[in-house]
Amino acid sequence: MLYRLIAVAVLGLVSTPLWAANCTTTVEANDAMQYNVKNVNVPQSCKTFTVTLKHTGKLARNVMGHDWVLTRAADMAGVDADGAKAGLADNYLKPGDKRVLAATKVIGGGESAHVSFKPSLLKAGNKYVFFCSFPGHSTVMHGTVTLTK
Ligand code: CO
DSSP: OHHHHHHHHHHHHHHHHHHOOOOEEEEEEOTTSOBSOSEEEEETTOSSEEEEEEEOSOSOHHHHOBOOEEEEGGGHHHHHHHHHHHOGGGTTSOTTOTTOSEEOOOBOTTOEEEEEEOGGGSOTTOOEEEEOOSTTOTTTSEEEEEEEO
16 A cells, blocks of 8 residues: 555656646846846647746836747848837737737836747747847847747
Protein backbone atom coordinates (compact mmCIF):
# COMPACT_ATOMS: atom_id res chain seq x y z
CA MET A 1 0.00 0.00 0.00
CA LEU A 2 2.78 2.40 0.96
CA TYR A 3 4.70 1.55 -2.21
CA ARG A 4 1.63 2.24 -4.28
CA LEU A 5 1.22 5.66 -2.67
CA ILE A 6 4.85 6.50 -3.34
CA ALA A 7 4.57 5.32 -6.92
CA VAL A 8 1.55 7.57 -7.47
CA ALA A 9 3.32 10.51 -5.86
CA VAL A 10 6.43 10.06 -8.01
CA LEU A 11 4.40 9.66 -11.18
CA GLY A 12 2.59 12.87 -10.33
CA LEU A 13 5.84 14.78 -9.93
CA VAL A 14 7.37 13.40 -13.10
CA SER A 15 4.37 13.91 -15.31
CA THR A 16 3.45 17.43 -14.19
CA PRO A 17 5.78 19.31 -16.57
CA LEU A 18 4.30 17.47 -19.55
CA TRP A 19 1.09 19.49 -19.44
CA ALA A 20 2.15 22.42 -17.29
CA ALA A 21 3.39 24.59 -20.14
CA ASN A 22 3.46 28.23 -19.12
CA CYS A 23 0.73 29.82 -21.21
CA THR A 24 1.02 33.33 -19.83
CA THR A 25 3.80 35.85 -19.60
CA THR A 26 4.25 39.43 -18.43
CA VAL A 27 6.24 41.97 -20.40
CA GLU A 28 7.17 45.29 -18.84
CA ALA A 29 7.75 48.57 -20.66
CA ASN A 30 9.07 51.79 -19.15
CA ASP A 31 9.52 55.54 -19.59
CA ALA A 32 12.95 54.95 -21.16
CA MET A 33 11.24 53.30 -24.18
CA GLN A 34 12.36 49.78 -23.27
CA TYR A 35 10.80 46.37 -22.89
CA ASN A 36 12.31 44.19 -20.15
CA VAL A 37 12.58 41.11 -22.40
CA LYS A 38 14.14 40.44 -25.80
CA ASN A 39 12.19 37.25 -26.51
CA VAL A 40 8.86 35.67 -25.65
CA ASN A 41 8.54 31.89 -25.80
CA VAL A 42 5.15 30.56 -26.87
CA PRO A 43 4.66 26.82 -26.23
CA GLN A 44 2.73 25.27 -29.07
CA SER A 45 1.02 22.99 -26.53
CA CYS A 46 -0.92 25.99 -25.17
CA LYS A 47 -4.48 26.31 -26.43
CA THR A 48 -4.26 30.06 -25.91
CA PHE A 49 -1.35 32.21 -24.82
CA THR A 50 -1.78 35.44 -22.89
CA VAL A 51 0.61 38.36 -22.75
CA THR A 52 0.19 40.97 -20.04
CA LEU A 53 1.88 44.26 -20.79
CA LYS A 54 2.73 46.43 -17.78
CA HIS A 55 3.84 50.02 -18.23
CA THR A 56 6.04 50.62 -15.20
CA GLY A 57 6.63 54.29 -16.00
CA LYS A 58 4.69 57.46 -15.25
CA LEU A 59 4.35 59.15 -18.65
CA ALA A 60 0.97 59.36 -20.38
CA ARG A 61 0.01 57.16 -23.32
CA ASN A 62 0.10 60.06 -25.80
CA VAL A 63 3.69 60.84 -24.76
CA MET A 64 5.28 57.46 -23.98
CA GLY A 65 2.59 55.01 -25.02
CA HIS A 66 3.41 51.33 -25.40
CA ASP A 67 1.64 48.33 -26.81
CA TRP A 68 2.64 44.75 -27.61
CA VAL A 69 2.05 43.81 -31.22
CA LEU A 70 2.76 40.36 -32.70
CA THR A 71 3.46 39.96 -36.42
CA ARG A 72 5.66 37.98 -38.73
CA ALA A 73 9.15 39.51 -38.78
CA ALA A 74 8.72 40.42 -42.45
CA ASP A 75 5.54 42.38 -41.65
CA MET A 76 6.83 44.52 -38.80
CA ALA A 77 8.03 47.53 -40.82
CA GLY A 78 4.84 47.73 -42.89
CA VAL A 79 2.51 47.34 -39.92
CA ASP A 80 4.51 49.94 -38.02
CA ALA A 81 4.43 52.48 -40.88
CA ASP A 82 0.68 52.05 -41.45
CA GLY A 83 0.08 52.17 -37.70
CA ALA A 84 1.81 55.53 -37.35
CA LYS A 85 -0.66 56.98 -39.89
CA ALA A 86 -3.60 55.43 -38.04
CA GLY A 87 -3.03 57.47 -34.88
CA LEU A 88 -3.54 56.95 -31.18
CA ALA A 89 -7.33 56.63 -31.46
CA ASP A 90 -6.71 53.37 -33.33
CA ASN A 91 -3.83 52.36 -31.03
CA TYR A 92 -1.37 53.09 -33.82
CA LEU A 93 -2.53 50.15 -35.89
CA LYS A 94 -4.38 50.26 -39.19
CA PRO A 95 -7.92 49.05 -38.40
CA GLY A 96 -8.47 45.49 -39.61
CA ASP A 97 -4.80 44.93 -40.45
CA LYS A 98 -4.62 41.18 -41.14
CA ARG A 99 -0.87 41.17 -40.61
CA VAL A 100 -1.43 41.85 -36.90
CA LEU A 101 -1.64 38.46 -35.18
CA ALA A 102 -2.22 39.91 -31.69
CA ALA A 103 -2.04 43.34 -30.10
CA THR A 104 -2.79 45.05 -26.82
CA LYS A 105 -4.11 48.59 -26.77
CA VAL A 106 -1.64 51.44 -26.24
CA ILE A 107 -1.20 52.15 -22.54
CA GLY A 108 0.47 54.81 -20.44
CA GLY A 109 2.43 54.78 -17.19
CA GLY A 110 0.94 52.70 -14.39
CA GLU A 111 -1.45 50.92 -16.72
CA SER A 112 -1.55 47.35 -17.94
CA ALA A 113 -3.28 45.51 -20.76
CA HIS A 114 -3.37 41.99 -22.03
CA VAL A 115 -4.00 40.07 -25.17
CA SER A 116 -4.62 36.37 -25.83
CA PHE A 117 -4.01 34.51 -29.05
CA LYS A 118 -3.85 30.94 -30.28
CA PRO A 119 -0.29 29.60 -30.70
CA SER A 120 -1.68 27.64 -33.66
CA LEU A 121 -1.52 30.98 -35.54
CA LEU A 122 2.26 30.58 -35.51
CA LYS A 123 3.84 28.24 -38.03
CA ALA A 124 7.11 26.45 -37.32
CA GLY A 125 9.86 27.82 -39.55
CA ASN A 126 8.41 31.34 -39.76
CA LYS A 127 10.04 34.19 -37.85
CA TYR A 128 7.85 36.26 -35.53
CA VAL A 129 8.42 39.47 -33.63
CA PHE A 130 6.76 41.68 -31.08
CA PHE A 131 7.10 45.44 -31.13
CA CYS A 132 5.62 48.73 -29.95
CA SER A 133 3.64 50.51 -32.67
CA PHE A 134 3.85 53.95 -31.03
CA PRO A 135 5.58 56.07 -33.71
CA GLY A 136 9.35 55.85 -33.49
CA HIS A 137 9.42 53.19 -30.79
CA SER A 138 9.84 49.99 -32.78
CA THR A 139 13.48 50.62 -33.68
CA VAL A 140 14.30 50.10 -29.99
CA MET A 141 11.18 48.37 -28.72
CA HIS A 142 11.11 45.02 -30.45
CA GLY A 143 11.95 41.41 -29.73
CA THR A 144 11.45 37.91 -31.04
CA VAL A 145 8.57 35.53 -30.47
CA THR A 146 9.65 31.88 -30.49
CA LEU A 147 7.34 28.93 -30.91
CA THR A 148 8.52 26.21 -28.51
CA LYS A 149 7.50 22.61 -27.86
CO1 CO B 1 6.24 52.27 -26.97
